Amino acid sequence: MLEASPLDEGWTLRHEGEPLPASVPGCVHTDLLAAGVVPDPFVGTGEDEVAWVGRREWTYERELPAALSGHEQTDLVFDGLDTVAEITVDGRPLGRVRNMHRSYRFDVTGLEGPLAVRFISAYAEAEAVRGTVGDRPAAYAEPYQYLRKMACSFGWDWGPTLVTAGIWRPVRLERWSTARLARVRPLVSVEQGFGVVELRVDVERTRVEAALTVEARVGGLRARAEVSGSTATVRIEVPDARLWWPRGYGEQPLYEVELTLLHGGAPLDVWRRRVGFRTVGLDTSADAHGTGFTLVVNGERLFARGVNWIPDDVFPSRVTRERYRARLEQAAGAGVDLVRVWGGGLYESEDFYDACDELGLLVWQDFPFACAAYPEEQPLRGEVEAEARENVVRLMPHPSLVLWNGNNENLWGFRDWGWEERLAGDSWGEGYYLGVLPRVVAELDPTRPYTPGSPWSGSWEHHPNDPAHGTHHSWEVWNRRDYTEYLREVPRFVAEFGWQAPPAHATLRRALPGEELAPDSPGMLHHQKAEDGNGKLARGLARRFAVPEGDFDRWHYLTQVTQARAVAAGVEHWRSHWPVCAGTIVWQLNDCWPVTSWAAIDGDGREKPLYHELRRLYADRLLTLRARDHGLVLAAVNQSREPWTGAVSLRRMSVEGAVIEAAELELAVGARAVGELPVPPGLEPAGAKEFLVADAPGSPRPGGGAAGEGLRALHFPAADRDIPYPRPRFEVSLVPGGVTVTAGTLVRDLLLQADRLGPTARADRGLVTLLPGERVTIGVRGWETPDAAAARAALYCQEPAR
Template identity: 80%
Template sequence: MLEATPLTEGWVLRHEGEGLPAAVPGCVHTDLLAAGVIPDPFVGANETEVAWVARREWTYETELRSGAGGHEQTDLVFDGLDTVAEVTVDGHALGRTRNMHRSYRFDVTGLQGRLSVRFVSAYAEAEAVRGRVGERPAAYPEPYQYVRKMACSFGWDWGPTLVTAGIWRPVRLESWSTARIARVRPLVTVEDGVGVVELHVEVERSRVEAPLAVEATVGGARVRGEIEGTAGVVRLRVPDARLWWPRGYGEQPLYDVELTLLHDGDALDVWRRRVGFRTVRLDTSADAHGTGFTLVVNGERLFARGVNWIPDDVFPSRVTRERYRERLGQAARAGVDLVRIWGGGIYESGDFYDACDELGLLVWQDFPFACAAYPEEQPLRGEVEAEARENVVRLMPHPSLVLWNGNNENLWGFRDWGWEARLAGDSWGEGYYLGVLPRVVAELDPTRPYTAGSPWSGSWERHPNDPAHGTHHSWEVWNRADYGEYRREVPRFVAEFGWQAPPAYATLRRALPGEELAPDSPGMLHHQKADDGNGKLERGLARHFALPKGDFDRWHYLTQVNQARAVAAGIEHWRSHWPRCAGTVVWQLNDCWPVTSWAAIDGDGREKPLYHELRRLYADRLLTVQAREPGLVLAAVNQAGRAWTGTVTLRRMSVQGTVVAEAGVEFRAERRAVARVGVPRELVPAGPKEFLVADADGLRALWFPVPDREVAYPRPEFDVAVAPGAVTVTARTLVRDLLLQADRLRPEARADRGLVTLLPGERVTIGVGGWENPDPDAARAALYCLEPTA
């Protein structure tokens, strides 16, 4: 039987003769940080102080003892090398690598001695490739498009420039005899209600003449097959297989698949995975509104409640199985059912997809191309196909994976960002997105749909970002307009949109120790990477609120409110237009370091008010009031599996708390449908002193006819009571957008809800974890709400 021995101990990191203890898996930055050689690049402006690390060569060394223990062959296996490396044993070259997204295997049978992995600077490689293939345009000045490496390590509009190197995924020795399993490609389908697993097996042999067989089991089914040469296929049927569903639509049963490679009845190697039985297709048919983009799972059409995922740490080797589960659990608790792995990052580890399988989170997987023209010449072309082939097969077992996407914004960039003229006929990636990648997916994984890019309208006959066709990225609003402009369009599928806000207060205090915080203080500006980010934040605030001059705490609170309001404006509008609009994917769920960004969860894992707002926006049932001709419309959005009937109570109220007019309106929203009812004219509020309240089944929608800066809010009055694990607020006036910033009580404290609006006499109890000694004065100081404009 194949024996695997992890190589995790005894590694040394060397540079110019100096040696330091090294952690494997890991990277140069984390090793230097652990040794105290560099300061924490997440703190202050230290990012710039460690820029030199990326420009140097680094070598990892350990002793290799490859005794085969009676086996015929021993292989040295790297699951990931970042990125350009030469691997040697006592000076004997095993091979060279130039792709972070691939694994590598070297025959080291009989070799012993000093194992060395020498990493060349990724900058040196990228600049050399650029010199050979010529310049290509990109959204950012760093040369990330010339090397197959995590693009965002070169910096992004939310991330630091920390270009890593190292053995970033596990390394091991594998000793084996006769033959080993080289690859298993599982095609998992449902045919006439029967679960089918078809295993395409490839083996590597040490003895060509040895007769080989495989035996496979799943869900009580067992089958045996022969290996002819180096390949074979076995097919299993599971008549009573239960379907795997996205969260909110059903359960997530998973089945263990085991395939054993045999020679004369002896087991040589074993391959084990978990699979789920489900069907998935992408409906892109034309209709009266354009071209749709609707995911269909097990025959059920979905409105995708999504978030974009970036690497959870700029040093991805630090992201553990537990951290994946924490972050993805946060997504599931927010009502998310789809996670898009964005193309400037990586193919995540198996732990990510395992968690999604268990949580019922659909995965949209970008191939790693983002915001740049990518050369199609060698050495890149061969690397792209090799990495695609490996990762498609690696990720195929996961039922959560439902869509392959060719790139992020590159088709759009070619058309709109001036690339076409600058390229003057040079290659730029189109051959990947419309040629290599769809061919690889069709050959290896015909069970899943592929789309050429995001955004993409399905054809060059239309603009790539046409909202009426396919996927749409809505960035004009954040960049140039008020978030009310989201309501002007009904895209078929909104794959990116978002609004910025700073991280939680405790995150800022940790990242910027000793700094007197201000929107434009040095540390705040360093941790704001977006072009004119603060200017866009300020202009966005000014459209709705009086700008707080010289009051950082107030600015911090209002930017958080504005972020939640902006995202709500989009999602409420687009969900109310289901099935014409079939999904929203918020930019973004998470951060990779402490930064002002579009994230709902900041770089320290703290949940912004936006996160809690997503729980309301992505719930199965949502009430929203929308302004449409000829007046206001109440939309009851019902994504639950059964009809929703009831009476909504509509109240036209004054800001002083009196009811001007009231009525009950009956509605019925069928399963997975939206009911729309007109608001009677006499209930439509007018001017800065009135607003509309809609209540049904514990859900509430509010509608104010004017921006907050024009609303005649009363001075908020409320009572505060505390108990272990809870803060209760009772309103004596209208209290708009009340927020308990629990991390101001204690950095470890967490509140179980975000923004809440209370009418006079209403109360709310906010659960607080991690706050052992409740103090009423501290609680009141940590409470924020909107106040009357001065």
């Protein structure tokens, strides 16, 4: 039987000729940090002080243990090496590697002695490849397009430049005899009520003549097949298989699959995975609106409620199974049902996809290409195909994985970013996205759809980012316009859009100790990586608010409000246009360090107001007031499986709290549908002193009640700076597990910044608007010493313009 022995202990890292303790899995930066050689690059401007690390060579060393008797072959297996390395045993070369996204296996039978992994600087390798293949344009000046490495380790508009090296995934010895399982490819399908698992098996042999069989088991069902040469196929049909569904559509049953390689009845190797039975398709058919892009799971057409995922740490070896689970539970808790693994990052670990399988989170997986022209010559071309083949097979068992995507923004970049002229006919990646990658997916994983890129309109007949065709990235709004400009278009699928805000106050205090915080203080500027990011934040605020000079706390609060409102403007608009628009993927869920960014969850794992707003925006039922060509309408978005019926109250109100006019409408919306009701004449607010409130059953009523129990939509026709808000009055009281706020006036965008109560404190809701007489209870966990005065000091809301 194959025996695997981890080699995670006893490693050292050579630093200036001296050995330092090394952690495997890990990387040079984390080892130097643990040894006290470098400062924390996440704190202050520490990033700059460790820039030299990525430009050095580094060597990891340990003893390779002597082979044990009883096995014919011993393999040294690296699940991941970052990125360019030479491996030797007792000075004898085993091989040279150059791809972070692959695993490696070396025959070390009979070898023992010093094992060394010498990492060459990623910069040196990139420059060498550039010298061979020629220059290629990219969105950033760093040379990430010349090697197969996590692109964002070279920095991004939300990430630090920390170019890593190291043994970043587990390493082990595998000892075996006769044969082993080299590859198992599970094709999982649903056929006429049966769940079908067809296992395509490749074996590696030491004995060509040995008669081998494979036995598969799913639950109590078993099947066998003989190995012919080095391959076998075994198929099991599971009657009455329970379907795996995305969250909100059904349950997520998972089936254990076990495949055993046998010789004369004796087991040689075992492969185990979990699978789920479901069908998945992508409808890209043409219609009266253009070219669609709709995911279809088990025959159910979905509006995808998505978030973009970046590596959760710039040092990915630090992301544990528990951390993946916590972050993805946060996503599910916000109503998310799709996570896009973005192309400047990684094929994530099994822990990520296992959690998505269990939580019902659909996974859109980018191949790791982003924002650059990638050469198609060797040595890159062979590496690209090898990594694609390995990772497609590795991730195939996961039912959560529903889409392969060829790249992020490279087809768009070729057309719009001046690449075509600069390239002058040189290769740039099109052969990967329209050739190599779809061929690999079609050959190895025909159960899932593939799309060449995001954005992509389906063919070169349309602009790659045409909102009427395929996927669309909406960045003109953040970069140049007011967020109300989202309302001008109804893309078929919005795969990226977003708005920035700083992280939580406690996160800033940890990352910038001792700094007097200001939008343009040194640390704040260092932790703002977007081009003119602060300028865009300032212009976004100026369109809406009168921002007091020199008041950082107010600036911090208002930028958080603006981020939540901007994303809400887009999601409410696009969801109200289902099924023409079939999904939104907010940029972005998470951060890889403490930074001002588009994330809903900051680099310390704290939830911004945007996170809580997503819970409302991505709920099965959403109420929103929309301006249409024929006037104001109430749109009821019903993504639940049941019809939505009942009375909805509308109130035209003054900002002083008086009800000017009211009406009640009857709502009747089918399952997975959107309904619209015209707002009756006389209810549209007139000018900045009025607003409109729509409440669905269970929502608060005038004269009392708790806010947030039902569904509410608000429509303010003017920018906040023009609204004569009353001076907010509210009472604060402590209750078990939280704080209750009772409004004496209109209190708009009330926010408890729980982290100001203590670094571990978390609130269970974000922004809430109270009408006079209403109250809300905000749950707080992790608050060690509850105090009403402290709670009041941590509460923020809209105030009259100064």
